[in-house]
Amino acid sequence: MKKCLIAALFLTSLFLCSCSENILGPDPANTPESNFEILASDFQNVYPFFEKKGINWDSLTYVYRKEVNSKTTEKELYGVISNLISNLKDGHVRLDSPLGQFHYEEYFRYSHNFPDFSMIQANYLKDTKASLKFVYGRLNDQIGYIYIPVFESNQNEEGFKQIDNVLKTLKDMKAIVIDIRDNYGGELENAKTVASRFIGSRNLYVYSRWKISSKKGDFSDFSPEYIEPAGESVFRKPVVILSNRRCYSSAEHFIFAMKTSSNVTVIGDTTGGVMGIPVYRELPNGWKYMLPRSMQYDKNKVCYEGKGIPPDITVSNSDNSMRDLILEKAIDFLTRKISL
Amino acid sequence: MRFRVISEQFMIKSFLALLQAFVLILIMTTIPLLGQNAKKNNISLGLGRQLLYTRDMAASPMMYSGYQDLFQINYCYSGSTNRHILDVSAGRSLLGASTKNTMTLDYINLSYSYYHFVTSLIDEKLSIFAGLGLNHISSEKQFNIAEGFMNIGSFDEATNLNLSILSELKIASKDKITLGIHSPLMAYILRPDYSLFPRDNISKYEDAPIRYYFGEGKFASVSNFSGLNLWLSYDKTLFQSIALRVNYNLMYYKIKKPTQTGLVANSLNLNFVYLF
Known part of the structure; x- marks a missing residue:
């Protein structure tokens, strides 16, 4: 009797364990139609910029859905989805698959406005040094230069805290140029780490709004975010930021944060205009896609998505020139400012 | 850009807070009961494995599954007409999906149940409590999901009031089989907003999770929070104060809004029970 009961107990446990997988329901089907519809539906529910960009997603998905059926090959599906999401013209929208990666490349059609860095190093920079995340030196005896190619840290956030050592080296400078041209972003916290060494007080620098339901236009209230001084010392002398079209995402947040300080001027070209906070999701076939889930606004509640942040002083480089006219303008601007 | 990942320190802090709550409740419930009758209390420490399935639509439509090492503490007071049972279990695991992507799951489960004797059957060998x-x-x-930094962190917390049924079958003078079932009646849940929590809210959650939980959580009926907790255990008394318990537990819950998530946990534990 006792043995029977224990055996029944064991078998009941085994049975419950084996059927528990079904409690949450099966995974969605891995078919071309299912993969397409999951992606389309996710964008419909979450993508925040449809209204702002005047995009009718229902119509687009209706058109592209017709191209997908059970016989659609992976290559064809990749093409259809890439074409569909290209309509969003958004740097935070990507599709990663074994067949390739689709991302919006419009920024690369604009004038680059950033010469090869080795040219800057050779023609303009003295005493060049490099740390994990920065290349820095002097442009002359009065103006320092910091190049930040990206705000990605790859799990080494400490790299950006080395800004304190950089500023220690440049402490005798009367002004600094921060070059973030071609900086495509990275972790927002890293942009804030650097910006916090250039501002004098706690300032509101950006607002966020989040989708709170799948309904169109259903967003959270404006949620303010702040930047405050940090680090071993704060550089409060004139600063120029150099920007171009390939400067977007966290790099644009960096500009928002830096612009809360009155001694910061942006020179160069308009930025890329990529204002959402993105995340990656996945499809049953293993492909991954990225989409933004929130809208960011500057302190005046202006959203620059798709438009980009205009510089204070617009300067364009001739792409064939061996001179960096944007950097030269920054040197000229700061030299005059220092002498005042 | 990315969210701050809910930190390991935070998990340790949460676990310690729950453990403190457990010890406090244990002391509060044990002291009045001590001295009433010997061997009516037992406390057990268990180690085991847990097979988990979870799906969180805030991040992925795919189900993630995998095994987890589980640590469990259990206290039980057995009165002549009632039972008090306190249980804490926790674990961390790396789960995988059919897409080959992975996720790290941290999981804590704390429960207290009071049962009152209802009836006995089979020559008083089977006792039913509710x-x-x-x-x-x-x-x-x-x-x-991504190699870079744009991965999703997601979480949920739920406190539920549940209807509990317990049956104990004596199969020898000191051995017993127990079957327990909990079914939630209502819950208080904290779940990320439709997309994700805004960054400043994640910071608030990390800094003061209990205050944040009670400030931002919402009551949910069974239409938004459903679940079941079922366990089967076999206790074998080895010595006067020591017993061994083999425990199988099936627990699941589902939260439907604002984005659906659910978790199914099958655990098998071996517990060392101290009777006092």
Whole structure:
């Protein structure tokens, strides 16, 4: 009797364990139609910029859905989805698959406005040094230069805290140029780490709004975010930021944060205009896609998505020139400012 | 850009807070009962494995599954007409999906149940109890879908009041089989907003999770929070004060809004029970 009961107990446990997988329901089907519809539906529910960009997603998905059926090959599906999401013209929208990666490349059609860095190093920079995340030196005896190619840290956030050592080296400078041209972003916290060494007080620098339901236009209230001084010392002398079209995402947040300080001027070209906070999701076939889930606004509640942040002083480089006219303008601007 | 990932320190802090709550409740319930009758209390420490399935639509439509090492503490007071049972279990695991992506799941389950004797059957060998229980589940996930930094962190917390039924079958003078079932009646849940929590809210959650939980959580009926907790255990008394318990537990819950998530946990534990 006792043995029977224990055996029944064991078998009941085994049975419950084996059927528990079904409690949450099966995974969605891995078919071309299912993969397409999951992606389309996710964008419909979450993508925040449809209204702002005047995009009718229902119509687009209706058109592209017709191209997908059970016989659609992976290559064809990749093409259809890439074409569909290209309509969003958004740097935070990507599709990663074994067949390739689709991302919006419009920024690369604009004038680059950033010469090869080795040219800057050779023609303009003295005493060049490099740390994990920065290349820095002097442009002359009065103006320092910091190049930040990206705000990605790859799990080494400490790299950006080395800004304190950089500023220690440049402490005798009367002004600094921060070059973030071609900086495509990275972790927002890293942009804030650097910006916090250039501002004098706690300032509101950006607002966020989040989708709170799948309904169109259903967003959270404006949620303010702040930047405050940090680090071993704060550089409060004139600063120029150099920007171009390939400067977007966290790099644009960096500009928002830096612009809360009155001694910061942006020179160069308009930025890329990529204002959402993105995340990656996945499809049953293993492909991954990225989409933004929130809208960011500057302190005046202006959203620059798709438009980009205009510089204070617009300067364009001739792409064939061996001179960096944007950097030269920054040197000229700061030299005059220092002498005042 | 990325969210701050809910930190390991935070998980340790949460676990210690829950453990403190457990010890406090244990002391509060044990002291009045001590001295009433010997061997009516037992406390057990268990180690085991847990097979988990979870799906969180805030991050992925795919189900993630895998095994987790589980640590469990259990206290039980057995009165002539009632039972008090306190239970804490926790674990961390790396789960995988059919897409080959992974996620890290941290999981804490704390429960207290009171049962009152209802009836006995089969020559008083089978005792049936019914009562109410409180159960708190905390589940935190960090998805590893992208190689870079744009992965989703998601979490949910739920405290539920549940209807509890317990049956104990004596199969020898000192051995017994126990079957327990909890079914939630209502819950208080904390779940990320439709997309994700805004960054400043994640910071608030990390800094003061209990205050944040009670400030931002919402009551949910069974239409938004459903679940079941079922366990089967076999206790074998080895010595006067020592017993061994083999425990199988099936627990699941689902939260439907604002984005659906659910978790199914099958655990098998071996517990060392101290009777006093």
